[in-house]
Amino acid sequence: MIQTSGSLNPRSDPASPWWHVDISPVLATIGLGIIGLFGIYSATRGRDDENYITTFVERQTIFLVIGLVLVVGIVFFDYRWLLRLAPLAFFATIALLTLVLFAGVEVNGATSWFEFGGFRAQPSEFAKIGLIVTIAALLSRNRYGTLPLSSLITIIVVACVPIGLVVLQPDIGTAMVMLTITAAMLMVGRAEAHHLMFLVLVAALAVGLLMNSTLLQDYQRARLESFLDPAANSVAAYNQEQAQIAIGNGGITGTGFGKGTQTKSGLVPEQQTDFIFTVIGEEFGFVGGSVVLGCFALLLWRLYRMARLAGDAFGSYLITGVFAMFAFQMFQSIGMTMGIMPVTGIPLPFVSSGGSSVIASYIGVGIALSVHMRRFTAGIDDEVGQLG
Secondary structure, rough: OOOOOOOOOHHOOOOOOHHHOOOOOHHHHHHHHHHHHHHHHHHHHHHOOOOOOHHHHHHHHHHHHHHHHHHHHHOOOOHHHHHHHHHHHHHHHHHHHHHHHOOOEEEOOOEEEEOOOOEEOOHHHHHHHHHHHHHHHHHHHOOOOOOOOHHHHHHHHHHHHHHHHHHHHOOOHHHHHHHHHHHHHHHHOOOHHHHHHHHHHHHHHHHHHHHHOOOHHHHHHHHHHHHEEEEEEEEOHHHHHHHHHHHHHOOOOOOOOOOOOHHHHHOOOOOOOOOOHHHHHHHHHHHHHHHHHHHHHHHHHHHHHHHHHHOOOHHHHHHHHHHHHHHHHHHHHHHHOOOOOOOOOOOOOOOOOOHHHHHHHHHHHHHHHHHHOOOOOOOOOOOOOOOO
């Protein structure tokens, strides 16, 4: 006679986390990745069809596959061990962000990349994951209702270190993402409202000081100024104007794959990365843009549900950070192509060309799935341990 584990329904068996996996977020990212490959192909092909080099598409495909493999590997890993690894993640993040300032290569005025042969790695993309793990570990210490002021100050100080190093590169876009992650996790971590309002005022003051400092490159300052007053800097507003023209050209169904006039003429700069949504909007129209938004809606909805169903606070905080990272990057990246957000150079997750962004994003998805799979083994085991 075959013995069972005592449950007729394997999905209710807490010892079988694989029964509780949710593949819909992965399917959403695959959909985004495929759309991104079409966009990257069009954006990098230009007007020379015969001599087109497929390097961008090939590399992006490799990075997408690596990301999916990482997801499978990460879900085998019990996320609760990240509590012990959080200090290591934090110090590794600080070390990489410091090292890149001295040993990194400068691209478009920002020293944000390590270069290995023909490949580049951007540590600030992985710093977002390190920040999420660190803040989640610190928040999970609080078991007494609202977040004490002392804990809030500790988290703010800890978060300011990597954010400050990213600003020094300077990479304002990634710094904005990290600020959003911190704010979202503090809100879910029950920080008091008046404390959060004070932090918002401090952040606004810091932005004002930053705009008048020597840290920003001239083009970065011009981007922010042109967003506040489009007539103040016609050169800086050019990118957004061309992006909006491209999206407007698409209409309902688009001009057709490879037939975007703005895309083929190269009028929109950095189109395979920062302005990838303009390719989709022009060549696939409102329908294509809606598919992208639909994939993101599915991804964010499932992450939101996972955060609510998480078996412990630590897991919920982790997913909250991943949710905030994707939500802000989506809104900022698409918003800047439509003129409702300033141009900051933030990639559209899973869609924009870039290995570091793709791999870091899939690490976030893998962590979220690991939490969700183990939601029925609620509570942090003593053997896993607590920080501090």
